[in-house]
Amino acid sequence: MNRxxxxxxxxxxxxxxxxxxxxxxxxxxxxxxxxxPRPMSYPxxxxxxxxxWMRFATFLLVASVLIxxxxxxxxxxxxxxxxxxxxxxxxxxxxxxLVGCAGWAMQILWRI
Amino acid sequence: MRFRIxxxxxxxxxxxxxxxxxxALDPHxxxxxxALVRIKEQDDSLSLRRSCREGVCGxxxxxxxxxxxxxxxxxxxxxxxxxxxxxxxxxxxxxxxIVDMTQFFKQYHSVKPYLINEDPxxxxxxxxxxxxxxELDGLYECILCACCSTSCPSFWWNPDKFVxxxxxxxxxxxxxxxxxxATAERLDDLEDPYRLFRCHSIMNCVDACPKNLxxxxxxxxxxxxxxxxxx
Numbered sequence: 001m002n003r004x005x006x007x008x009x010x011x012x013x014x015x016x017x018x019x020x021x022x023x024x025x026x027x028x029x030x031x032x033x034x035x036x037p038r039p040m041s042y043p044x045x046x047x048x049x050x051x052x053w054m055r056f057a058t059f060l061l062v063a064s065v066l067i068x069x070x071x072x073x074x075x076x077x078x079x080x081x082x083x084x085x086x087x088x089x090x091x092x093x094x095x096x097x098l099v100g101c102a103g104w105a106m107q108i109l110w111r112i
Numbered sequence: 113m114r115f116r117i118x119x120x121x122x123x124x125x126x127x128x129x130x131x132x133x134x135x136a137l138d139p140h141x142x143x144x145x146x147a148l149v150r151i152k153e154q155d156d157s158l159s160l161r162r163s164c165r166e167g168v169c170g171x172x173x174x175x176x177x178x179x180x181x182x183x184x185x186x187x188x189x190x191x192x193x194x195x196x197x198x199x200x201x202x203x204x205x206x207x208x209x210i211v212d213m214t215q216f217f218k219q220y221h222s223v224k225p226y227l228i229n230e231d232p233x234x235x236x237x238x239x240x241x242x243x244x245x246x247e248l249d250g251l252y253e254c255i256l257c258a259c260c261s262t263s264c265p266s267f268w269w270n271p272d273k274f275v276x277x278x279x280x281x282x283x284x285x286x287x288x289x290x291x292x293x294a295t296a297e298r299l300d301d302l303e304d305p306y307r308l309f310r311c312h313s314i315m316n317c318v319d320a321c322p323k324n325l326x327x328x329x330x331x332x333x334x335x336x337x338x339x340x341x342x343x
Contacts, residue, residue, distance in 0.1 A: 001146045004272045009300070011309035012338045075312065078305065 018071045021064035028061040055109060062105045066098050073098075113137055114146060114194035117158065121207050128205070132194065144191065145172055145184040161207040164266050167322060170257030173200055180259035180320040200262040202271065215271045216258045216278070221300070223275060223283035226295035242288035251285035251330060253323050254278060260317035260327055265312040272307035277317035277327035280308065284330035287337065299338055308334065 006068045035054075037044025048054055071095045113135055120128035135150045145165055152158050160183075161171040167185035170244040176186055183197075203211035229238065261267045261276035275283065283302060286292050302308040308331070317327040 006273050006304055006306045007301075008305055009303050011305040012303055012335070012342060015309055015335065016339060018273075075309075079266065079310065082269075 014071045014074075017067050020070040023070065024060055024064040028057055028064075031057065049109070059106070060111055062088055062109070064103050066102045070094065113188065115147070115151060116194045116196045117151070118198040119158070119208055120205055122205075127209070130196070132313060137188070142188060143184055144176065144186040144188055144195070146169070147188055147195075148183055148197075159210050163209055164286060168255060170255035173257040173262075175199065175201055175261045175324075177320075180263045182257060182259070182322045183225075185322055200258055202262045202268040203258070211262075214259055218254075219271070219275045219279040220256065220282060222307075223279050223286075224294070224298070225279075225282045225286065227292050227295075228288065229291055230293060238291045240290050247288045247290070248285060250325055251288060254281055254285070254325055255323060257322065259320040259322055260325075261334040263316040264276070264311075265314070266312065269308055270306060273308035275302070275307050277311070277331070279335065280311070281325060281327040281330045284334050287334065296341075297335075299334070299341065300335060303338055303339070328342060 029035070035048060037048055074091055077087050077090045077094070081090060114303075115133040115135070116130045117133060118128060119125070119131045133151050133154065135147060135154065137150065141150065142145055143165075145162060148158075148160060148162075151274060152160075160174070162184065163169040164173045165184045167182050170182065172183040173180060174183055175196075176183070177192055177196050180200060188329050197209060199205050199209050203213060203215065206212050227238075256278060258278060260281075261278045264277055267276040280302075283298060287295050289299050292298075301307045311328075311331050313328055313331070315328045318325075318329075321327070
């Protein structure tokens with residue numbers, strides 16, 4: 001069968017999430033530029049990330065990057081990869097890669 | 113004036129080629145279409161669509177020096193020589209500057225571009241307030257020339273699934289119409305990763321539209337309504 005199938009009825013949440021996560025990332029960058037230790041030093045850096053609110057903000061950043069990148073990468077595969085099996089494989093690989101990266105980021109963050 | 117025109121006759125040519133033309137213009141020849149008519153006097157094998165010659169029918173849409181536009185409303189004085197003319201990108205070429213618009217119109221038809229109103233028709237007409245009528249400004253003027261959709265990369269990659277800017281502008285034209293009663297169904301139909309959300313708001317459509325319409329804004333309004341009904 002070679003019918004063109006559309007009508008999955010999703011996309012709004014992802015589109016909205018991409019916008020919201022972009023705002024979170026901008027906010028984090030602005031806050032970070034204000035609070036980052038000057039002059040840059042390891043103790044200053046460590047003290048900054050030892051604070052609870054900074055860990056919370058950084059966790060939000062990592063989560064936002066994860067969601068933002070997922071929506072963006074899925075869009076990319078949907079635009080350019082037209083073989084369904086290939087697209088599914090790439091989407092799964094993207095999820096695994098992003099979740100792995102997020103886990104790793106958390107581990108680094110929690111270790112400080 | 114010098115021109116380089118895309119030539120392809122699938123019955124005769126193995127592959128498309130660009131052919132050079134030089135035409136002497138009459139002082140009255142002001143628009144690109146006038147020059148094309150002169151070229152056709154020289155070489156009558158050149159094929160193109162044209163009809164109203166005043167930017168209303170949308171037949172003579174083509175790629176002019178890399179940008180989609182209507183030949184009949186494109187001033188010759190503003191064009192860099194040699195003027196490169198190609199068929200609208202992304203659609204199958206039938207011959208020379210003529211493309212097969214089937215896919216474009218399929219997407220247009222898929223949004224049900226007509227008023228849906230289950231109420232019995234009144235004796236005269238379904239009335240609108242001037243304010244309600246104003247909502248349709250910037251939407252109803254579309255002439256379906258396909259300049260926008262064929263300048264949209266998302267439409268190039270998924271012409272069978274993505275409605276495209278022209279179709280989405282028309283979808284919003286009926287969503288915005290106070291006389292239409294099918295808003296929910298229309299939004300349901302469009303809430304789809306392919307049909308609507310292939311649009312990444314790069315605004316090529318706005319740049320290309322010869323009628324200065326703004327499909328990106330219409331698409332934004334559709335998304336806005338979807339947000340409004342779900343939060």
